[in-house]
Amino acid sequence: MDPSQLTRITGGQPHPMGATSDGLGVNFAVFSANATRIELCLFDAKGRKELRRFDLPECTDEIWHGYLPDAQPGLVYGYRAHGPYDPQNGHRFNPHKLLLDPYARQLNGQVHWSNALFGYRMNHSRLDLSFDRRDSAPAMPKAIVADETPFNWGNSKPPATSWNDTTIYEVHVRGVSMQREDLRQPLRGTCAALADPRFIEHLQRLGVTAVELLPVYAFLQDHFLTERGLRNYWGYSTLSYFAPEPAYLMQHPNELRQAIRRLHAAGIEVILDVVYNHTCEGNEMGPTLSWRGLDNASYYRLIPGDERYYINDTGCGNTVNMSHPRVLQMVTDSLRYWAASYGVDGFRFDLGVTLGREGNGYDPGAGFFDVILQDPVLSRLKLISEPWDIGPDGYQLGNHPPGFSEWNDKFRDTTRRYWRGDEGMRGDMAARLCGSRDIFDRRHRRPWSSVNYVASHDGFTLADIVSYDGSHNEANGEGGNDGHSENYSHNWGEEGPTQDAQVLETRGRVQRALLASALLSDGTPMLLAGDEFGNSQDGNNNAYCQDNPLSWLDWTQAQSDQGRALSRYVGRLIALRRAHASVRSARYGDAGKELAPGIAAIAWFDAAGAHLDAPAWESAQERVMGLRRAAQRPDGEVDVTLLLMNPTHEPVAFDLPEPALSWSVELDSATLAPAAPLQEGPIEVAAHSLVLLARSEPTGDAP
Numbered sequence: 001m002d003p004s005q006l007t008r009i010t011g012g013q014p015h016p017m018g019a020t021s022d023g024l025g026v027n028f029a030v031f032s033a034n035a036t037r038i039e040l041c042l043f044d045a046k047g048r049k050e051l052r053r054f055d056l057p058e059c060t061d062e063i064w065h066g067y068l069p070d071a072q073p074g075l076v077y078g079y080r081a082h083g084p085y086d087p088q089n090g091h092r093f094n095p096h097k098l099l100l101d102p103y104a105r106q107l108n109g110q111v112h113w114s115n116a117l118f119g120y121r122m123n124h125s126r127l128d129l130s131f132d133r134r135d136s137a138p139a140m141p142k143a144i145v146a147d148e149t150p151f152n153w154g155n156s157k158p159p160a161t162s163w164n165d166t167t168i169y170e171v172h173v174r175g176v177s178m179q180r181e182d183l184r185q186p187l188r189g190t191c192a193a194l195a196d197p198r199f200i201e202h203l204q205r206l207g208v209t210a211v212e213l214l215p216v217y218a219f220l221q222d223h224f225l226t227e228r229g230l231r232n233y234w235g236y237s238t239l240s241y242f243a244p245e246p247a248y249l250m251q252h253p254n255e256l257r258q259a260i261r262r263l264h265a266a267g268i269e270v271i272l273d274v275v276y277n278h279t280c281e282g283n284e285m286g287p288t289l290s291w292r293g294l295d296n297a298s299y300y301r302l303i304p305g306d307e308r309y310y311i312n313d314t315g316c317g318n319t320v321n322m323s324h325p326r327v328l329q330m331v332t333d334s335l336r337y338w339a340a341s342y343g344v345d346g347f348r349f350d351l352g353v354t355l356g357r358e359g360n361g362y363d364p365g366a367g368f369f370d371v372i373l374q375d376p377v378l379s380r381l382k383l384i385s386e387p388w389d390i391g392p393d394g395y396q397l398g399n400h401p402p403g404f405s406e407w408n409d410k411f412r413d414t415t416r417r418y419w420r421g422d423e424g425m426r427g428d429m430a431a432r433l434c435g436s437r438d439i440f441d442r443r444h445r446r447p448w449s450s451v452n453y454v455a456s457h458d459g460f461t462l463a464d465i466v467s468y469d470g471s472h473n474e475a476n477g478e479g480g481n482d483g484h485s486e487n488y489s490h491n492w493g494e495e496g497p498t499q500d501a502q503v504l505e506t507r508g509r510v511q512r513a514l515l516a517s518a519l520l521s522d523g524t525p526m527l528l529a530g531d532e533f534g535n536s537q538d539g540n541n542n543a544y545c546q547d548n549p550l551s552w553l554d555w556t557q558a559q560s561d562q563g564r565a566l567s568r569y570v571g572r573l574i575a576l577r578r579a580h581a582s583v584r585s586a587r588y589g590d591a592g593k594e595l596a597p598g599i600a601a602i603a604w605f606d607a608a609g610a611h612l613d614a615p616a617w618e619s620a621q622e623r624v625m626g627l628r629r630a631a632q633r634p635d636g637e638v639d640v641t642l643l644l645m646n647p648t649h650e651p652v653a654f655d656l657p658e659p660a661l662s663w664s665v666e667l668d669s670a671t672l673a674p675a676a677p678l679q680e681g682p683i684e685v686a687a688h689s690l691v692l693l694a695r696s697e698p699t700g701d702a703p
Contacts, residue, residue: 010069012057017029017102025068038082102290107218170528177193179553194211195255216248233551238276238279244256273347277320278354283317300318353385364396379403385404447584462531468489470489603628607626609654642693663677
């Protein structure tokens with residue numbers, strides 16, 4: 001129906017939030033505690049011309065609402081909010097600014113940078129205390145009333161993989177397929193490419209059980225980046241918490257649902273990286289796009305006593321006010337929407353500490369955690385927190401409530417330093433291999449609480465960890481002052497690409513040792529997409545603004561001999577992880593408990609086969625070690641493995657510890673030889689390498 005022919009609006013209902021079609025019309029509901037009037041603005045199908053305005057006629061419990069008879073899905077709309085423009089008291093209402101519905105399920109158009117997007121007059125002497133009367137609608141995306149016809153999921157069901165069996169593959173929707181020459185051009189960089197059978201087969205060959213997608217809901221192309229000719233690539237600048245990013249779709253949001261359905265059919269879960277800690281509106285000098293114009297004082301944390309300014313625990317200019325019940329409702333409604341409408345299996349919360357902040361700081365019993373953990377839908381999903389932000393006491397690794405796992409950067413840094421050959425790392429590395437029980441063994445938490453990784457989207461790729469001593473971020477245009485200052489990396493003789501065979505051999509060994517450390521440790525392993533075939537970002541450790549081949553996965557590398565060999569190696573590691581209960585313990589328990597005669601759950605040895613005592617642990621110069629682990633399998637047998645680790649520059653001969661067992665060599669990261677029975681005598685572990693042995697005959701029942 002032509003929106004210009006919609007002539008009346010009735011009171012409607014305050015729930016559900018957003019724009020909801022019942023087939024006969026559309027109900028609109030939007031929160032604002034401090035507005036004095038809210039207008040609903042209707043546009044033509046292309047979003048270019050405003051055709052009608054209606055005042056929302058009712059306000060119930062601070063929810064403004066109205067019902068448009070005869071309106072249908074596909075209607076393009078936005079809001080204008082009236083109220084005080086009083087920044088010093090936290091209010092920034094400006095009805096000249098068109099506002100995006102916080103609950104919009106689908107977007108029309110994109111932000112076109114213009115001074116009209118700002119609620120104040122740019123370059124005015126009073127800065128954001130001034131008031132701008134230009135209409136921002138021509139520069140704004142609009143919301144579309146979504147067609148909520150139920151998607152046909154068929155017989156597809158979520159895999160529901162247990163945490164203890166989970167291996168995560170972190171991947172960027174656009175970057176994973178932009179250089180896929182075997183895909184048609186329109187598919188590249190879209191959600192549809194995730195459903196390509198060849199990509200899914202690649203995941204299955206590796207053996208990963210879940211993909212973790214960098215942000216897929218709509219985000220802003222920040223002005224400071226577009227001015228430099230760059231783009232927001234990672235997507236951590238949220239414009240909408242409900243609508244998929246239009247650039248990732250060819251036509252319809254169902255393309256993401258179709259990809260999730262096919263991944264589920266292949267036994268692969270889908271986890272979304274979500275950004276509820278801040279929005280794209282930035283600080284007091286940022287644009288007015290949605291939440292700021294609807295109710296700045298409710299949606300954001302403001303500095304007490306000077307509400308002109310924003311609390312910035314995120315480093316992104318603002319902090320979402322999770323203490324407000326309507327804001328918390330918006331976040332949980334968003335999570336339930338993605339879980340119910342898109343079938344996602346879990347969430348990774350960017351800057352999760354911010355979400356747990358109350359008035360007095362971080363609290364593991366904060367309202368956000370309580371709401372999530374009591375929710376009958378959300379509490380059953382995989383919940384992962386990034387356990388830090390830049391606010392006071394912002395590092396909270398291990399201090400999240402049971403039910404959440406956490407990105408373990410101590411695992412990342414310790415593992416990199418150990419295999420780099422740093423002194424004094426043996427004890428810390430031992431703790432990381434055993435699920436970081438020093439951090440997580442509390443409140444009945446399980447080893448899966450530790451998400452173990454050596455590389456993620458934020459930082460060096462695995463190939464760059466062993467190829468660069470320092471970051472090379474010149475392309476970001478920030479003078480090399482961005483990104484991590486300490487990467488715990490090493491180039492092993494030459495910075496960047498090299499043809500030196502010895503350097504390449506060492507780099508390959510260290511890469512394989514790093515991968516094995518993550519995949520053969522207690523906890524939940526996470527693999528960065530592309531690390532399985534040696535993908536590089538040319539030493540850029542902060543490629544957030546590099547939407548180009550620097551960040552896109554280079555699949556020609558995957559097809560090289562070296563890339564294929566490394567991918568097979570990763571697949572073998574994941575298969576070993578599945579096969580051996582002792583390298584993925586389900587519980588912490590008593591490390592000294594005997595599970596078979598003379599075989600404790602966890603035991604540590606030196607190269608002579610002797611138990612490591614306190615003085616040995618305290619020796620900064622000693623680096624090599626052996627880890628024997630035992631775990632009872634479901635069939636009652638005791639699985640026993642022995643991991644021998646040598647981060648030094650020379651080969652080391654290990655004497656095997658008592659009691660004597662029949663061992664097979666399951667993995668030698670230096671030679672990549674197939675599994676074979678171990679002959680008598682010491683076993684030599686090459687420099688920068690590790691060997692995994694497994695008991696090759698039953699040890700008997702546990703005592």
